[in-house]
Amino acid sequence: MLRATVVLLALLLVAHAPMLLNDGLFMDDWLVLKPRPDYMIDIDFLLSGAGHPVFYSYDTIANWTGAPVAVMVALAFAGILLGATCLVLTATRLDLLDRAEAVGFALIVWTYPGYQLWAGKANAVYVLSFGLLFVGAWLLTLAFGAHGLRRVLLRVAAALVFLLSFALNSTIVLYAFVVLGLFVAIWRNGDATHGFVRRTWLAAWRCALGYPELMVLPLVYWGALNVWFKRIGVYAQHYGAHFPTLGELANGWKAFFITSYWDIVVGALKMTIQAPAPLVVAALLVGAALLLWWSEARPTTAKYTVAAPLLLAVVLFLALSFPYLVAGLRPSSLHFYESRHLLMFGLPSALVLLGLKRWVEHVIGPKAAFALVFGTGSVLSIGLLLNTYIFMQARTLKQEALANDLANRAQPAATVFAIDDGFVDYPSRHVPFGLAEVTGMLRLAWGDQPFFGFALRAERPTILQEMEMARTAPGSAFRHFDPSGPQATILFQPGPGAAPNQALVRKYYACRLLSRCDVSQLLRQLAEVTIKPGPIAGIVPLDRPKADAMPSR
Numbered sequence: 001m002l003r004a005t006v007v008l009l010a011l012l013l014v015a016h017a018p019m020l021l022n023d024g025l026f027m028d029d030w031l032v033l034k035p036r037p038d039y040m041i042d043i044d045f046l047l048s049g050a051g052h053p054v055f056y057s058y059d060t061i062a063n064w065t066g067a068p069v070a071v072m073v074a075l076a077f078a079g080i081l082l083g084a085t086c087l088v089l090t091a092t093r094l095d096l097l098d099r100a101e102a103v104g105f106a107l108i109v110w111t112y113p114g115y116q117l118w119a120g121k122a123n124a125v126y127v128l129s130f131g132l133l134f135v136g137a138w139l140l141t142l143a144f145g146a147h148g149l150r151r152v153l154l155r156v157a158a159a160l161v162f163l164l165s166f167a168l169n170s171t172i173v174l175y176a177f178v179v180l181g182l183f184v185a186i187w188r189n190g191d192a193t194h195g196f197v198r199r200t201w202l203a204a205w206r207c208a209l210g211y212p213e214l215m216v217l218p219l220v221y222w223g224a225l226n227v228w229f230k231r232i233g234v235y236a237q238h239y240g241a242h243f244p245t246l247g248e249l250a251n252g253w254k255a256f257f258i259t260s261y262w263d264i265v266v267g268a269l270k271m272t273i274q275a276p277a278p279l280v281v282a283a284l285l286v287g288a289a290l291l292l293w294w295s296e297a298r299p300t301t302a303k304y305t306v307a308a309p310l311l312l313a314v315v316l317f318l319a320l321s322f323p324y325l326v327a328g329l330r331p332s333s334l335h336f337y338e339s340r341h342l343l344m345f346g347l348p349s350a351l352v353l354l355g356l357k358r359w360v361e362h363v364i365g366p367k368a369a370f371a372l373v374f375g376t377g378s379v380l381s382i383g384l385l386l387n388t389y390i391f392m393q394a395r396t397l398k399q400e401a402l403a404n405d406l407a408n409r410a411q412p413a414a415t416v417f418a419i420d421d422g423f424v425d426y427p428s429r430h431v432p433f434g435l436a437e438v439t440g441m442l443r444l445a446w447g448d449q450p451f452f453g454f455a456l457r458a459e460r461p462t463i464l465q466e467m468e469m470a471r472t473a474p475g476s477a478f479r480h481f482d483p484s485g486p487q488a489t490i491l492f493q494p495g496p497g498a499a500p501n502q503a504l505v506r507k508y509y510a511c512r513l514l515s516r517c518d519v520s521q522l523l524r525q526l527a528e529v530t531i532k533p534g535p536i537a538g539i540v541p542l543d544r545p546k547a548d549a550m551p552s553r
Helices: 002-015 053-065 068-093 099-109 124-144 148-165 171-188 196-210 212-228 234-238 246-274 277-296 307-326 336-364 366-407 435-446 463-471 501-514 519-526
Strands: 416-421 452-455 487-494 527-533
Touching (some): 053 068, 068 124, 099 336, 099 366, 124 148, 124 171, 148 171, 171 196, 196 212, 246 277, 246 307, 246 366, 336 366, 366 519, 366 527, 452 463, 501 519
Antiparallel strands (some): 487 527
């Protein structure tokens, strides 16, 4: 078991290694983390508006250290490695999976490529929270068979860990499945002579009375949020909570299925044809791991071994997506940030592969079935994950190229900037920069001023009016954005050193790791920047001009 777990952790470290080389900030990262000590932020909105006290604590500590990027990367790795380890330990201790199935299952869950924000910094709290849920499940498993003081301490620790995991609110859905598993364990230990109905009633009663802290934990968490950290302003309006109709549920589940799984399959096919290098790397990694895991596979003899994981996959998929449908939210694979709701959707994927493996093993045996099903699934998962890391690293390089160019020139007489991003038309995946990213790069280059920046092709003509309303709303995160100042347009076009994402990132790794070139020179050649002062074409002007919003240099 130790060897299998060590190989799993080593494989996860290699699969997520690009995270260590990506020190970029993405989207809302710019609102809560400091890229350098003199960069000014105001994260009080996390407490007074957004209702995220745990996020506020993590971000505050990270900024206090002076190295917030390193801290958040460490949190993400802690979530991945602890979560994978505890998932394996829990599944094998409860005899739900054999050792090979457990490590294959964990690998699929923790390399799920539908979640494209693994390299995100503020969202590292998501990853840590997801991992803590499995840590809590492991502690609860130990407590179930413990006695005396050890049992008390394990239960207290499990409750605290579960509470911290609720920072990602949707983990409460998985927490409900953990409590359901506890109920099943108590039911199985009950007296079979009582009959099904009485046995079930007694198990539910003993579960509630025997573990009261687990019953009230979600209520305590939500009560604390609604009393002391209530969402206000745009954050209260963001979640259009309502009970969806059957049609809305069907359309919503369809959207989640397409984004979570179908788009992944399509992406794998495209990558196989157009740029298969990440898949080749993944195949080599998984192939080496299979040589060590081969002997761990065992035939499955329990009843319902095929149907149970497939049925649970469907139930879990419906349950995980339901809270987002109630809130009126939908994911998207086109914009990486819109995949932030999909972190836990690797679980249904792993359950489907588990069911397929157990079905196939009746024909070709457990070892060959494990290699075929989990091996193929892992290659696709890690290959697509690496491709996502490549995309995010390329995005970081483009950000750095723009920020460095701006820092090396005098600020024009403007504080409102629109970026005309030529990389949108470049033949390699690129997503326009977000409001927080553009504004953050402006402040990084020219200091703490009331800038407002946006990508011209990503926003509506009324973006200035929309931002004015957002910044003045109660609890707003955009209070330091000012859309009323003098305007200019930044032309951001591919330079002579521009290249498709894979080639660009490969060259960057060669520069940074092998010292074959200078990173600053690579960035200078990556893009050409031109600034045109004056009104931004196609944007409706704001009624409230601000004549005194002038640059400081």
